[in-house]
Amino acid sequence: AATAPANAAGNALPLAASDGRHLQHRTVLGNLPTSAAYAAPSSAVSKSAGAQEAAPSSQEFVNRVWPHAVEASRSTGIPPQFLVGHSALESGWGRSEIRKADGTSSYNLFGIKAGKNWTGATVDATTTEYIDGQPQQVVERFRAYGSYEEAFRDYASLLRNNSRYSGVIGSQDGTEFARRLQQAGYATDPMYADKLSRIINGPTLRQALIG
Numbered sequence: 001a002a003t004a005p006a007n008a009a010g011n012a013l014p015l016a017a018s019d020g021r022h023l024q025h026r027t028v029l030g031n032l033p034t035s036a037a038y039a040a041p042s043s044a045v046s047k048s049a050g051a052q053e054a055a056p057s058s059q060e061f062v063n064r065v066w067p068h069a070v071e072a073s074r075s076t077g078i079p080p081q082f083l084v085g086h087s088a089l090e091s092g093w094g095r096s097e098i099r100k101a102d103g104t105s106s107y108n109l110f111g112i113k114a115g116k117n118w119t120g121a122t123v124d125a126t127t128t129e130y131i132d133g134q135p136q137q138v139v140e141r142f143r144a145y146g147s148y149e150e151a152f153r154d155y156a157s158l159l160r161n162n163s164r165y166s167g168v169i170g171s172q173d174g175t176e177f178a179r180r181l182q183q184a185g186y187a188t189d190p191m192y193a194d195k196l197s198r199i200i201n202g203p204t205l206r207q208a209l210i211g
Contacts (some may be wrong), residue, residue, distance in 0.1 A: 061094040062208035068152035075156045077170035082177045085200035106144035107151045113128045130188035140168045174200035
């Protein structure tokens with residue numbers, strides 16, 4: 001749900017140069033636990049970047065992205081399970097990833113839009129933006145990556161290097177993390193923080209992390 005800086009407040013915030021995202025708000029909100037210290041899922045295995053034709057289960061999704069979330073956690077100070085929860089919200093647990101015209105994945109798990117300073121690959125996709133509190137379907141240009149690892153690395157860089165997200169860095173409480181992302185204008189959905197905190201603190205993520 002990173003809309004070109006989607007604003008969690010409903011009003012569109014001006015996007016900082018390298019920023020831009022949008023939320024795909026898929027209705028797949030499992031509820032996840034808030035901030036327990038999770039160990040890497042026992043079955044976490046790095047899957048090769050192209051092996052994801054079939055829609056993954058929540059467990060498979062977590063296993064697939066966990067190593068990258070751990071790496072992103074090291075540079076942001078944000079617990080990896082929060083980052084996994086955020087990617088789950090934005091991609092519908094990997095079932096609603098933004099895809100290219102040929103059907104292959106853009107690996108953009110965080111709905112990050114391609115702002116004017118983005119020089120990498122892009123993909124156009126229809127998404128929901130909230131304008132004056134009302135949902136509207138619009139076509140936006142999103143960043144496209146070569147792997148989930150690259151997607152997590154870019155996401156972590158966005159949080160670290162954009163002053164808008166300075167309050168998000170180091171968050172240790174799941175609900176607070178979600179609230180701060182919304183306040184920073186990560187998405188336009190006024191219910192974004194609530195949806196994200198329900199995933200971070202809910203049973204679906206908890207079960208997947210336990211393995």
